[in-house]
Amino acid sequence: MPDQEKYNAADPLAEAGTEELEMPSAVENRTFDLGTMEAQSLIKPERLQDHPEAPAADERVEARSLWQDAWRDLRRNPIFIISGLLIVFLIVMAVWPGLFASTDPLKCDLSKSQQGVSSGHPFGYDNQGCDVYARTVYGARASITVGVCATAGAALVGTVMGGLAGFFGGWFDSVVSRIADIFFGIPILLGGLVFLSVVPSQSIWIVVAFIVVLGWPQIARISRGSVITVKQQDYVTAAEALGAGSSRLMVRHILPNAVAPIIVVATIALGTYIALEATLSFLGVGLKPPTVSWGIDISSASDSFRNAPHMLLYPAGALSITVLAFIMLGDAVRDALDPKLR
């Protein structure tokens, strides 16, 4: 029960009138970033309780699940449609960049270094005389791969660790929570600088692995809170009373009800991971050439930004639009899953 109170305490009004509160620790409840902030309200227990609204006898109401409801909301939300289309477009661009650009991003002509727009090269040339348009198009692949794989990895590890910690509690919970605290104590950019300069390999997967290692605690914390809240609901007790085992309880009853906040955090984290990859590449420890990446392009353009701003602005614009699209998607999904706003 004390854990339950901790999560209630995040809401200043949840327990108005009760005299004694379990101390909320900022370390337990702190909100790290947009993702956590957005998902926090989804963990509040009132969301998960059954509120059967008795329909009038002659009125037949089709029962809809939270997900059907959310999907119905999403289809009407212009933000969801815009960000969804943008993401589909970006994914197509990442998978088949040849559809959008016929120039090879690695075929460069030094004599054209830093030149502006010319026919067939709408974004001009960069320092090395490469076509900025082609590099911007091809750069989508690295960013989206890192974002999607890192999020998938962090979400998987985080959900499993956090979920098990929340479900079993006890010493396992303490150990997982303390490990998560340790990883949180390391400023992420600093950790990246040290960790990635240790590893000599330059592949995309090293960057993905690093982001998973430092990213999972955030999702673990959310999924732990969410599982603890769901675990105390009546339908879980009922299933337990009917003799359901731990694994059945977890997979059939708890997971489907606890997954909503995790999805929201993961979607928003995807956007921030893409920005993180670019920042690491900018600092010179992330992806390395010949990989085509927006971070690398922005970094190499920054030296001569004053002479040729176009070299920096196009990849930076593409990067920002990608991050924005994923954050907006997460926002829209959160709105749809949060019944408070209905």
Added chain:
Amino acid sequence: MGRYVIRRLLQMIPVFIGTTFLIFVMVHALGDPVNALFGDRAPDPAVAEKIREQYNLNDPLWLQYLKYMGKLFRWDFGTTFSGQSVTSLLATAFPTTLKLTAVAFTIEVIFGIGLGLLSGLRRGRVADNSVLILTLVVISIPTFVTGYVLQYLVGVKWGAAPATVGDQVTLDRLILPGVVLASVSLAYVARLTRTTVVENVRADYVRTAVAKGLPRRRVVVNHLLRNSLIPVVTFLGTDLGALMGGALVTERIFNIHGVGYYLYQGIVRQNSNTVVGFVTILVIIYLAANLLVDLLYAVLDPRIRYA
């Protein structure tokens, strides 16, 4: 209250040890610092051995860590390989970064909470929507892009503020880097404040305060804002540590010789004492900020009593 503080301090110990040990291991995995010290030339084996002896590099890693921590508690961070003591390096670097962080933090608090309050009180209106869109855009643009663009526009093109800071760390030179450093956190603070203000504006105690006939200003500041600030304070506390760590990028763009600058040099030159020392201080600041936040809770929310 005292018992609570002690309990929290005890809880911090494993986190502190774990974090510093992790950093210690990673830094020492960077490679042999003695070889890095000699650059391209192979070191004289006797000299290399002497240096290894001097910096305890022959011991197993855990023993090195213990020795290091033992010295740390006497406020001895060791010396860099160039003979300078890390403590003196810290003394040059930290005031600069502290000034930058203070400027950024002030901007973040004033504009973040201000915009969030404005937006929350006018939910659904033009002001609210523009704040929401503006903050989303700010969040999606990485700091280093904001940094270069603002440096170019404000510092070079319009000449409104100095483009780089260099050695003279004065307040007017720090405003532009401060804005850049604060921008993303500012957007988070504004969004968080807006969310809690929207949640609380329909609360009973606000209605009561209005019904009592209190002036609007008093209702907003003393009742609404005080209750809405609790999650915001949590965020601000944890963000203080993040700001100091995040100063890395900003300091690089604006040529500020602060913590980020020396840390970066330390990592590039594989100067393990510098890196571990700086990171340890950052971790301590981060943990202290967390404790402070917990204590501030009691001030803001009288319902919370620390037994």
